[in-house]
Amino acid sequence: MSALERLLKLREQNPGPLRILSASGQLGFGIPKKSFERGIKSKPHVIAADMGSVDPGPTYLATDKIAAPEVLVRSDMRLVLHGAQQLGVPLLIGSAGTAGADVHLDVVLKILKEIAVEDKLHFKLGIIRSVIPHDLVEHSLLNQKLKPIGPIDLDENTLKQTEVIVGQAGMGPFERALKLGADVIVAGRACDTAPFAVIPKMLGFPTGVAVHMAKILECTSLCCEPGGRDAMLATFDGDSFTVESMNEAMHATPTSVAAHALYEQSDPYFIHEPNGRACLKHAKYEAIDERRVKISGATWQAADKPWIKIEGARKLGSRAVMLAGNADINFIKQSKNIINKVEEVVREIIPFSEWSLNIRHYGIDGVTDWPEPPVNLPREIFLLCECIAENSEKAKLVLATFRQQLLHFGFPGRSATGGNLAFPITPPELDAGEAFTFSIYHLLELDDWSALEQLFPVTIEKIGDQT
Structure with missing residues (x-):
């Protein structure tokens, strides 16, 4: 029985609140162990973590390097793997190896598989690749289906100098991997929110609220006062969710959480995904106590056409x-x-x-x-x-x-x-x-929804003895 099947069976027996544990704001730079262990004791139904970003600069996308020290990637990966295995819940990781290209994803997969062998772990591994073909980008450039995000001009010569292009996978590829039986999912470049929002969405919770929850959760306790990198728990109940840091010294307040909803956002009201956007115009932030905040009110606006954010460096x-x-x-x-x-x-x-x-x-x-x-x-x-x-x-x-x-x-x-x-x-x-330098930082408009599946292929591997 897969982790998703176990979760569905558990939900049938006890359809109460859904708990999602954010293990790390950027897996591979050290997870505070006491806070993570407190999170595990809360018995989350899902463990998720983001691992990448463009924040460290273009070098990682243009080379085979990852930003995180391998020794910390290994210790963090071991911690979250054992936590998920202990509870029998899905583990979802996005933007593996900083930039999320195939070479970076493969470095992380190698470490994960070595840990599984050393610790005698067994599970089904879902792998999502995020490299975008040059010919698609060239065709989109010629047909004016690329929109720059910021002051980056792209022409044919610059495109030729850009060796690797990645796209940010949304919730769709994670959902496909879960339906194929994956217990652990490791994705190349992905939207920060995707690993956190996908299971609430699949279970029927409001998509807009799920994406809002994911936006708050993906940076762990950064949304708290004084703020930090400790594990963060979201408890989803109906059309609202509650957030709480697993470090008792950190306090989530309506102001700190609302402020984090603006983090890395050009528009304070919308969180964009490949298949739509969450609208925060009617979001509410209410203090439950001095450490917890209840959030509600976000809505979902489906897109007419799919689009993805693509990134390249030269x-x-x-x-x-x-x-x-x-x-x-x-x-x-x-x-x-x-x-x-x-x-x-x-x-x-x-x-x-x-x-x-x-x-x-x-x-x-x-x-x-x-x-x-x-x-x-x-x-x-x-x-x-x-x-x-x-x-x-x-x-x-x-x-x-x-x-x-x-x-x-x-x-x-x-x-x-x-x-x-x-x-x-x-x-x-x-x-x-x-x-x-970054040479591509654009939105790519796709002609139809099936293109999303083709651009982010999903494969399943059996790790360890499955009998």
Whole structure:
């Protein structure tokens, strides 16, 4: 009997509240064990976790790397596998290996299977792949069925430079895997909400409320005060759900939970999925006590046509960085103008032209590109100078030339000719490896609903002895 069949049988016998445990806001970076064990004692019907994001940047999508340390992926995976096996409930994991392409998914699957062998576990494993064919994206580009999310322009040349494209799987592939008997599901790139919302939806709970629940739950206790990464429990009852952190020191409040519904959302009222959107215009947040909040009121609006979010990254070249500081107030006042003039000099000196330079003035505009400098300038600034060129040797050559010209550049009010910069380490030019950028961050409109099944294939494997 599969985990879903056991759940359905249990629901027939006791159709009460449904409990969903969010194990980790990003599986592979360490699960606080005491909170997770408290969550297991609450006897959840479903355990789910998200594992990926574009937040760590484009490098992971463009390479075979995963962001999480393997030792923590292994310990986290062992913890959630044993928890699900102990209770006999489904375990659903989305966006395996950070970027969720096949190469990242396979790294996670290898670890999972090794744990199963070592610990003598047995279950049916559902695998969802999320790589999108280039020819589909090319066809969609030519037929104007791609919509950019943000300032990313895509043309045929950029598409050719993008080796791997992934799409975010919605609830559909997870539902197919569960119906095929999967006890454990590991997906490539997926919507953050999908692993959490799919089973409530399948059991007949309101889809809009289920997606709203998933949005709150997927980052675990980040929706609490003071907030953290401890396991989070949602209890679904009728057309509402209650959230509670498994860390007793964390408090879910109406304000903290409502604020988290806006997390990573461009629109405060809608949570988009491939087959529709949850509308939060009439959502209600009510305190049950000082640690728990009851949420209700979200509705579901089905889409006329399916769409998916797709992501791709391409290589820019090689990156080198230079680290330097300055404590001369006259330099700080004029730093942008000085740096622009020095770059002009460097471009006259360097025999090749294919390079770019980016200077961050920490203390002035290192984090945010402020439109105006601060009223009171800092007494010192730190310069992070980045050069991207064809290879690391050229990138370091540009930075070395830039460094030497900037070091002795003359400007009004200069205090001394000995040097404008202070170097925390030498040599100040460091090889920072290959540089990548997101080249695709778009919505792809599909012609029909059957395309969703084709784009996110599901396979089932038997792990361990099933007899």
